[in-house]
Amino acid sequence: MAKTKIAHLLHSLGGVDIYVRLLLNNIDTDSFENIVIHGTKDTAVPFLDKNKKNLKEYKISIFREISIFNDLKATYQTYQILKKEKPDLIHSHSAKGGIIGRVLGPILGVKVIYTPHAFSYLSSQSKLKRGIFLAIEKLLAKRSSLLLATSNSEKKRAIDEVGFDPQNTIVFNNCIEPILKIEPLSIPKTWPDYYICTVGRPSYQKNIEQMVRVMNEVNKEVKIHLVVMGVGPVSDQLESVKSLIQELDMENEVTLLSWTERTDVFNIIDQSKLYISTARYEGLPYAVIESLALSKPCVVTNCDGNRDLIKDGFNGFVINEDVIQFKEKILELLGDEKLLERMSKKSQQVFAENFSIKSNIKQLEAIYKSYN
Incomplete structure (x- = not known):
């Protein structure tokens, strides 16, 4: 049986990086093929599958800050990569990955799963910026993508505030591997025991x-x-x-x-x-x-x-x-x-x-x- 090929699109920092690595380290390699498209400056650590083999990865001009030039460049770079790789599915992570993936998926005829990892509009203290970011999310929510929330609260917000169709919104909780061993500190301990x-x-x-x-x-x-x-x-x-x-x-x-x-x-x-x-x-x-x-x-x-x-x-x-x-x-x-x-x-x-x-x-x- 042919493997399902998934392209993960993200700016690979913090919790998003942890999420994708845990997913890749545990998903069945007999049934799924994964590639990773991420930023040029976010991480230098290779992405590995459950057999500890390096996965194919591409680096694009995706950064945390908003930049019309870099964002358009990242979109074009991603388009070229997806045309070449022909994935069965795009899993877009966080704000930038979510926008690029949901714009390109319909153009290329590829289904898109979007995981917000906390919606970007929540991060803005400016009412104007918050309104703009929310408007973008609402606009893209109408496109044919599946919202894969990391929690029930995120699912509820996606439906109530952003306008996702409840039928296209499901939950896969963030989860980790059991912590079976505590390693010694690799840094000096400069704080008290209590x-x-x-x-x-x-x-x-x-x-x-x-x-x-x-x-x-x-x-x-x-x-x-x-x-x-x-x-x-x-x-x-x-x-x-x-x-x-x-x-x-x-x-x-x-x-x-x-x-x-x-x-x-x-x-x-x-x-x-x-x-x-x-x-x-x-x-x-x-x-x-x-x-x-x-x-x-x-x-x-x-x-x-x-x-x-x-x-x-x-x-x-x-x-x-x-x-x-x-x-x-x-x-x-x-x-x-x-x-x-x-x-x-x-x-x-x-x-x-x-x-x-x-x-x-x-x-x-x-x-x-x-x-x-």
């Missing part, structure tokens, strides 16, 4: 300033450190976060870590007391899924993605962006070992039942086959 952690670049989405304010309130009652991982190059609010840390005299209570190995992220989450997220929006955050896999209760904002992973009072707490309530729930967990232990076990249970890619990959394979 700490809370998060993964998130200082940005409007992750709202790290709110987290610093929460931890300032916590530290008025219980001294505990905060480790923030993921302070990489796309951190437009880094200076704002640093200024707030200095203003609140918290230089000794917060550690900001640049991008590091994923194994280090696992190590740091594993040794933390709990995980915290103050994000304004998510798709389905990998760091929270990893925290569940590592049996960590989470205290998170009530936003898309977070609310799909954490059930309030069961495996953590879900908060409506209230600093004092955040503080109270963190202190409740830190002060009650039995509660902490019970929620830790429930977190692992939620992961095992819902978010292991080893169990879920067949679902995605069936989606690809049925839509082809």
